[in-house]
Amino acid sequence: KAGVTQTPRYLIKTRGQQVTLSCSPISGHRSVSWYQQTPGQGLQFLFEYFSETQRNKGNFPGRFSGRQFSNSRSEMNVSTLELGDSALYLCASRWIGGAGYGYTFGSGTRLTVV
Protein backbone atom coordinates (compact mmCIF):
# COMPACT_ATOMS: atom_id res chain seq x y z
CA LYS A 1 0.00 0.00 0.00
CA ALA A 2 1.49 3.34 -1.01
CA GLY A 3 2.03 5.85 1.77
CA VAL A 4 1.10 9.50 1.94
CA THR A 5 2.73 11.40 -0.92
CA GLN A 6 3.58 15.07 -0.69
CA THR A 7 4.87 17.18 -3.54
CA PRO A 8 7.10 19.00 -4.00
CA ARG A 9 9.69 17.99 -1.38
CA TYR A 10 11.48 21.34 -1.45
CA LEU A 11 10.41 24.78 -2.55
CA ILE A 12 12.03 28.21 -2.54
CA LYS A 13 9.76 31.20 -3.02
CA THR A 14 10.09 34.97 -2.78
CA ARG A 15 8.14 37.14 -0.35
CA GLY A 16 4.79 38.15 -1.78
CA GLN A 17 4.46 35.11 -4.03
CA GLN A 18 1.95 32.34 -3.52
CA VAL A 19 2.51 28.60 -3.28
CA THR A 20 0.45 25.43 -3.64
CA LEU A 21 1.39 22.18 -1.93
CA SER A 22 -0.11 18.80 -2.76
CA CYS A 23 -0.91 15.74 -0.66
CA SER A 24 -2.15 12.36 -1.85
CA PRO A 25 -3.45 10.23 1.03
CA ILE A 26 -3.26 6.49 1.48
CA SER A 27 -5.82 4.78 -0.73
CA GLY A 28 -9.12 4.56 1.12
CA HIS A 29 -8.30 7.33 3.59
CA ARG A 30 -10.77 10.17 3.32
CA SER A 31 -9.39 12.42 6.06
CA VAL A 32 -6.43 14.67 5.32
CA SER A 33 -4.84 17.05 7.83
CA TRP A 34 -2.13 19.65 7.40
CA TYR A 35 0.46 20.73 9.97
CA GLN A 36 3.16 23.37 9.99
CA GLN A 37 6.43 22.68 11.79
CA THR A 38 8.87 25.43 12.72
CA PRO A 39 11.77 25.37 15.20
CA GLY A 40 10.16 28.05 17.34
CA GLN A 41 6.51 26.94 17.37
CA GLY A 42 6.79 23.19 16.96
CA LEU A 43 3.98 21.34 15.18
CA GLN A 44 0.83 23.38 14.65
CA PHE A 45 -2.47 22.29 13.13
CA LEU A 46 -3.56 24.06 9.97
CA PHE A 47 -6.76 22.31 8.88
CA GLU A 48 -8.45 18.96 8.31
CA TYR A 49 -10.56 17.88 5.36
CA PHE A 50 -12.98 14.99 5.13
CA SER A 51 -15.04 14.15 2.06
CA GLU A 52 -14.14 17.49 0.44
CA THR A 53 -15.29 19.49 3.49
CA GLN A 54 -13.10 21.42 5.87
CA ARG A 55 -13.92 20.08 9.32
CA ASN A 56 -11.67 22.21 11.44
CA LYS A 57 -9.17 25.02 11.05
CA GLY A 58 -6.25 26.03 13.21
CA ASN A 59 -5.26 29.51 14.27
CA PHE A 60 -3.68 30.71 11.02
CA PRO A 61 -4.44 33.82 8.94
CA GLY A 62 -6.69 33.67 5.91
CA ARG A 63 -3.64 33.56 3.63
CA PHE A 64 -3.56 29.85 4.40
CA SER A 65 -6.27 27.91 2.62
CA GLY A 66 -6.87 24.42 1.40
CA ARG A 67 -9.21 22.13 -0.44
CA GLN A 68 -9.86 18.47 -1.00
CA PHE A 69 -10.87 16.82 -4.22
CA SER A 70 -13.29 13.95 -4.81
CA ASN A 71 -10.38 11.48 -4.93
CA SER A 72 -9.34 12.68 -1.43
CA ARG A 73 -6.19 14.40 -2.67
CA SER A 74 -5.69 17.71 -0.94
CA GLU A 75 -3.92 20.95 -1.71
CA MET A 76 -2.99 23.80 0.54
CA ASN A 77 -2.28 27.29 -0.70
CA VAL A 78 -0.40 30.13 0.96
CA SER A 79 -0.80 33.54 -0.62
CA THR A 80 1.34 36.65 -0.14
CA LEU A 81 4.19 34.67 1.38
CA GLU A 82 6.06 36.08 4.37
CA LEU A 83 9.49 35.12 5.67
CA GLY A 84 7.81 33.55 8.70
CA ASP A 85 6.01 31.05 6.47
CA SER A 86 9.29 29.21 6.01
CA ALA A 87 8.60 25.81 7.54
CA LEU A 88 8.15 22.12 7.02
CA TYR A 89 4.56 21.45 5.95
CA LEU A 90 3.34 17.99 6.82
CA CYS A 91 0.25 16.22 5.59
CA ALA A 92 -1.38 13.28 7.34
CA SER A 93 -4.13 10.92 6.31
CA ARG A 94 -6.24 8.54 8.36
CA TRP A 95 -9.08 6.13 7.94
CA ILE A 96 -12.12 7.13 9.95
CA GLY A 97 -13.95 3.93 10.44
CA GLY A 98 -13.51 2.89 14.01
CA ALA A 99 -10.96 2.59 16.74
CA GLY A 100 -7.41 1.46 16.20
CA TYR A 101 -6.36 3.74 13.39
CA GLY A 102 -4.01 6.66 13.72
CA TYR A 103 -2.49 9.26 11.48
CA THR A 104 0.10 8.48 8.80
CA PHE A 105 2.30 11.35 7.69
CA GLY A 106 3.97 12.15 4.41
CA SER A 107 7.60 13.18 4.03
CA GLY A 108 6.69 16.84 4.07
CA THR A 109 7.34 19.87 1.90
CA ARG A 110 10.13 22.14 3.08
CA LEU A 111 9.25 25.71 2.08
CA THR A 112 11.82 28.47 2.22
CA VAL A 113 10.70 32.04 1.68
CA VAL A 114 13.46 34.49 0.77
Add this chain to the structure above:
Amino acid sequence: GIQVEQSPPDLILQEGANSTLRCNFSDSVNNLQWFHQNPWGQLINLFYIPSGTKQNGRLSATTVATERYSLLYISSSQTTDSGVYFCAVKSDSNYQLIWGAGTKLIIKP
Protein backbone atom coordinates in the same frame (compact mmCIF):
# COMPACT_ATOMS: atom_id res chain seq x y z
CA GLY B 1 -7.36 22.51 25.81
CA ILE B 2 -5.25 19.44 26.37
CA GLN B 3 -1.66 19.99 27.44
CA VAL B 4 1.04 17.50 26.50
CA GLU B 5 4.39 17.39 28.24
CA GLN B 6 7.30 15.20 27.24
CA SER B 7 10.37 14.39 29.25
CA PRO B 8 13.28 14.50 29.13
CA PRO B 9 13.74 17.19 26.45
CA ASP B 10 17.17 15.82 25.52
CA LEU B 11 18.80 12.45 26.00
CA ILE B 12 22.31 11.36 25.04
CA LEU B 13 23.17 7.68 25.32
CA GLN B 14 25.79 5.21 24.21
CA GLU B 15 24.88 2.57 21.67
CA GLY B 16 23.41 -0.46 23.40
CA ALA B 17 21.81 1.48 26.26
CA ASN B 18 18.11 1.38 27.14
CA SER B 19 15.91 4.45 27.48
CA THR B 20 12.47 5.49 28.67
CA LEU B 21 10.64 8.50 27.27
CA ARG B 22 7.59 9.89 29.03
CA CYS B 23 4.48 11.72 27.82
CA ASN B 24 2.00 13.29 30.27
CA PHE B 25 -1.35 14.64 29.11
CA SER B 26 -3.89 16.71 30.97
CA ASP B 27 -7.23 15.22 29.86
CA SER B 28 -8.74 11.98 28.60
CA VAL B 29 -7.84 11.08 25.03
CA ASN B 30 -9.14 8.80 22.30
CA ASN B 31 -5.95 8.81 20.27
CA LEU B 32 -2.33 8.75 21.39
CA GLN B 33 0.53 8.15 19.01
CA TRP B 34 4.30 8.05 19.29
CA PHE B 35 6.29 9.28 16.30
CA HIS B 36 9.97 9.31 15.41
CA GLN B 37 11.06 12.22 13.26
CA ASN B 38 14.18 11.41 11.28
CA PRO B 39 16.79 13.99 10.23
CA TRP B 40 14.96 14.51 6.91
CA GLY B 41 11.76 15.52 8.67
CA GLN B 42 9.73 12.38 8.05
CA LEU B 43 7.37 11.54 10.91
CA ILE B 44 7.33 7.79 11.32
CA ASN B 45 4.42 6.33 13.23
CA LEU B 46 5.77 4.06 15.96
CA PHE B 47 2.66 3.23 17.96
CA TYR B 48 -1.03 4.00 18.05
CA ILE B 49 -1.66 3.43 21.75
CA PRO B 50 -4.51 5.27 23.51
CA SER B 51 -4.34 2.57 26.19
CA GLY B 52 -2.53 -0.64 27.00
CA THR B 53 0.85 -1.99 25.97
CA LYS B 54 2.34 -2.76 22.57
CA GLN B 55 5.71 -4.02 21.42
CA ASN B 56 7.47 -3.84 18.10
CA GLY B 57 10.97 -5.27 18.10
CA ARG B 58 13.23 -3.23 20.36
CA LEU B 59 10.50 -0.68 20.97
CA SER B 60 7.55 -0.92 23.28
CA ALA B 61 4.99 1.51 24.64
CA THR B 62 2.58 1.62 27.53
CA THR B 63 -0.27 4.06 28.08
CA VAL B 64 -2.03 4.27 31.44
CA ALA B 65 -5.07 6.30 30.38
CA THR B 66 -6.51 6.59 33.90
CA GLU B 67 -3.29 8.23 35.10
CA ARG B 68 -2.80 10.22 31.89
CA TYR B 69 0.66 9.19 30.86
CA SER B 70 2.43 7.09 28.27
CA LEU B 71 5.92 5.63 28.18
CA LEU B 72 8.06 4.69 25.19
CA TYR B 73 10.83 2.17 25.84
CA ILE B 74 13.80 1.73 23.53
CA SER B 75 16.08 -1.18 24.28
CA SER B 76 19.59 -1.86 22.95
CA SER B 77 19.73 1.56 21.28
CA GLN B 78 21.30 1.91 17.83
CA THR B 79 22.66 5.05 16.17
CA THR B 80 19.72 4.93 13.75
CA ASP B 81 17.40 5.51 16.72
CA SER B 82 18.67 9.08 16.92
CA GLY B 83 16.15 11.79 16.18
CA VAL B 84 13.22 13.47 17.85
CA TYR B 85 10.44 11.44 19.43
CA PHE B 86 7.01 13.05 19.60
CA CYS B 87 3.92 12.12 21.53
CA ALA B 88 0.64 13.40 20.04
CA VAL B 89 -2.87 13.07 21.44
CA LYS B 90 -6.43 13.80 20.39
CA SER B 91 -9.61 14.02 22.41
CA ASP B 92 -13.30 13.77 21.55
CA SER B 93 -13.64 17.55 21.72
CA ASN B 94 -11.26 18.44 18.90
CA TYR B 95 -10.19 17.26 15.48
CA GLN B 96 -6.52 18.01 15.74
CA LEU B 97 -3.55 16.21 17.18
CA ILE B 98 -1.99 18.06 20.10
CA TRP B 99 1.77 17.61 20.18
CA GLY B 100 4.35 17.47 22.88
CA ALA B 101 7.58 19.41 22.41
CA GLY B 102 9.48 16.19 21.71
CA THR B 103 12.47 14.36 23.16
CA LYS B 104 15.68 14.74 21.18
CA LEU B 105 17.60 11.46 21.38
CA ILE B 106 21.23 11.16 20.38
CA ILE B 107 22.81 7.71 20.32
CA LYS B 108 26.60 7.78 20.23
CA PRO B 109 28.54 4.88 18.68
